[in-house]
Amino acid sequence: MYENFKNIIDTLNSNSHFRTIKDFEKKDKKYIYIDRKKLLNLSSNNYLGLADNQSITKKFLDSTRETYSFGSASARLLTGTLPVYKELEELISYLFNKEKTLIFNSGYHANVGINSSLASKGDVIFSDKLNHASIIDGMKLSQGKFFRYQHNDMESLERLLKRERDNFKTAFIVSESVFSMDGDIADIEKLVELKEKYNCMLILDEAHAFGVFGAKGLGVCEKLNLMDKVDLIIGTFGKAIGSMGAFATGNKILIDYLINKARSFIFSTALPPINIAFSKWIIENELPKTYEKRRKMLELGQKLGNQSHIIPVIIGTNKDTVDLCNILFHNGYFTLPIRPPTVPEGTSRLRLSLTTEIEFEDIEKLVEIINPYINKSN
Numbered sequence: 001m002y003e004n005f006k007n008i009i010d011t012l013n014s015n016s017h018f019r020t021i022k023d024f025e026k027k028d029k030k031y032i033y034i035d036r037k038k039l040l041n042l043s044s045n046n047y048l049g050l051a052d053n054q055s056i057t058k059k060f061l062d063s064t065r066e067t068y069s070f071g072s073a074s075a076r077l078l079t080g081t082l083p084v085y086k087e088l089e090e091l092i093s094y095l096f097n098k099e100k101t102l103i104f105n106s107g108y109h110a111n112v113g114i115n116s117s118l119a120s121k122g123d124v125i126f127s128d129k130l131n132h133a134s135i136i137d138g139m140k141l142s143q144g145k146f147f148r149y150q151h152n153d154m155e156s157l158e159r160l161l162k163r164e165r166d167n168f169k170t171a172f173i174v175s176e177s178v179f180s181m182d183g184d185i186a187d188i189e190k191l192v193e194l195k196e197k198y199n200c201m202l203i204l205d206e207a208h209a210f211g212v213f214g215a216k217g218l219g220v221c222e223k224l225n226l227m228d229k230v231d232l233i234i235g236t237f238g239k240a241i242g243s244m245g246a247f248a249t250g251n252k253i254l255i256d257y258l259i260n261k262a263r264s265f266i267f268s269t270a271l272p273p274i275n276i277a278f279s280k281w282i283i284e285n286e287l288p289k290t291y292e293k294r295r296k297m298l299e300l301g302q303k304l305g306n307q308s309h310i311i312p313v314i315i316g317t318n319k320d321t322v323d324l325c326n327i328l329f330h331n332g333y334f335t336l337p338i339r340p341p342t343v344p345e346g347t348s349r350l351r352l353s354l355t356t357e358i359e360f361e362d363i364e365k366l367v368e369i370i371n372p373y374i375n376k377s378n
């Protein structure tokens with residue numbers, strides 16, 4: 001009965017594709033412990049060190065007068081809404097200078113709900129080829145058609161727009177700002193220019209930039225002063241903010257539409273109030289203090305040759321990538337092999353993500369170890 005699944009698992013295993021959930025013993029600041037081994041954690045989205053941070057959690061709990069519960073027991077449209085949800089949504093609208101905001105349970109929920117519901121029959125989405133799986137899943141569920149342009153290639157996007165835009169009613173361009181696997185940054189100025197020229201709406205996922213880029217930490221759009229040019233900005237609370245959940249902020253009509261049509265929002269129990277309160281508290285109290293640390297982290301990313309705090313080390317084959325991860329493990333570094341289908345075939349890689357707690361001295365030896373591997377694949 002299970003033969004078919006077993007065959008698939010065997011194939012995954014023989015291609016070094018098989019994934020397992022690791023049993024970590026504990027996390028402590030920039031370190032993670034497995035099999036009683038202390039490892040520098042280079043695979044975390046805890047960019048500001050706010051998640052798993054006992055002193056931050058304690059500070060938050062001490063500062064809240066209300067006893068927030070750990071369950072909402074209902075979807076937002078039923079009885080799952082309390083004032084703190086609205087307070088967080090209003091805070092995001094205020095910071096981004098947008099009309100309205102909607103909280104989703106995660107970035108995955110947000111992208112699936114938004115991309116599946118906004119584009120109806122006769123509409124079209126133009127999506128960067130390396131956009132996150134949640135965007136792809138959303139587009140696949142949509143009644144509209146979608147086209148994928150070459151990664152961060154504005155000529156490829158314009159060719160598609162020229163060829164296809166007029167065949168459809170409403171059109172959307174969807175991109176990440178900081179790309180999750182490559183750590184490069186979308187050409188947002190050009191995306192804005194193209195969306196205006198071809199009468200499209202622009203949706204930007206700032207999952208890896210919210211809490212990291214910009215004077216206030218709102219993302220790349222803030223840094224470039226382009227927030228008002230983007231129709232829908234998505235950010236997540238589960239990465240730099242150290243919490244859970246996501247938001248979409250934009251025009252009131254779009255947000256009201258999502259409240260009525262985004263099924264991942266409608267048909268799922270709302271996040272626990274304590275979690276919403278924590279996200280709000282972090283954004284109000286901790287994020288404003290992080291500017292200098294964020295600047296240093298991004299400087300280190302640049303020193304390592306990338307535009308952001310996410311550094312892809314492209315190795316090539318699955319086997320070489322997995323082997324290198326094992327070598328790094330024995331040298332005290334926790335990295336994960338990123339393999340297809342997460343990244344294109346032949347570009348298996350290590351994805352090193354920096355946090356504000358990691359300094360160059362921490363990774364000097366790692367750079368020495370990985371250098372020959374990079375050369376080998378070229």
Ligand SMILES: Cc1ncc(COP(=O)(O)O)c(C=O)c1O
Nearest residue numbers: 106107108132176180207236238
């Ligand atoms: C660009 C991007 N969007 C959305 C998500 C999903 O966010 P969440 O983990 O909150 O579901 C991720 C997750 O890694 C991501 O990289």
